[in-house]
Amino acid sequence: MRNIVVIFTFIGALISQNLCAQFATRNLYKEQAAASFVPLKYTDADGVIVTGYGFPDPTADNSIVFSEHKPEGKTKNWKSVKVRYVELYRKKNLIDALREVMGKRYVDSLVPKEKQEKAAASTEIDTIRLYFLRKMKGGIGNGLNELVYDYGNIRVFRAVNWQGYYMPHNLIFIQTGDASVYDSDTYFLNYNNEKAFKRSAERIFRECPELLEQVETGNYYSKLPQNYKKLAQDYLELCKD
16 A cells, blocks of 8 residues: 555656646746846736736746836845736847747757847847736646737737746647637647647647648648748638638
8 A cells, every 4th residue: 555655646746747847937036136027018807007027927827027117136026916918028139039939958059159149239129928818728828828920810829938937838829719819718739749739730620621631731740930820821711711
């Protein structure tokens, strides 16, 4: 009996570890560096629009870390705020964007250091739009999710990997129809492997055999922005009511 308990405890620990590695690092220190706080505008749970500074809260699936004013040095003067939507404004850095999608180690091995330094010196501002997808169907979200493509009848989201607070995963989130983001059902495309991808696509697009034919031939795989962008565009063309 004791051996059985030990075995199940070990299995439980493995499952917990795998989930943490797959979806998020759930750590947030009370003292935060000022550099983490970027300008933002959010809509709270009651629909009120607020401006200030902050970043996504990795310990909650619908919250941000917020400060009314830009902190100096390190600060404990912040609060966690539940949001429906948030826009974050940070310096545009293509290298950082690639790291979030493809992984830091991989990008750093490909891009020369001088090009990384040039990108870091950019003064352009990038707007990142994050939504709380409250009606998730069968999947685990990674906190707030970034809207990457919006074609009206189909929207594509990916998990945000904000400054290393979240571990990247292989899910892309899909909404179809004309309801608002907040009120729409959300489904996931599983890019962990091609079999899982095809199975998840069948669940989402079961009423559009023309699109599923493209999926079966190997289109839209692997997890690259151009692939899920093409999927969304083909949905508009092939999946008309």
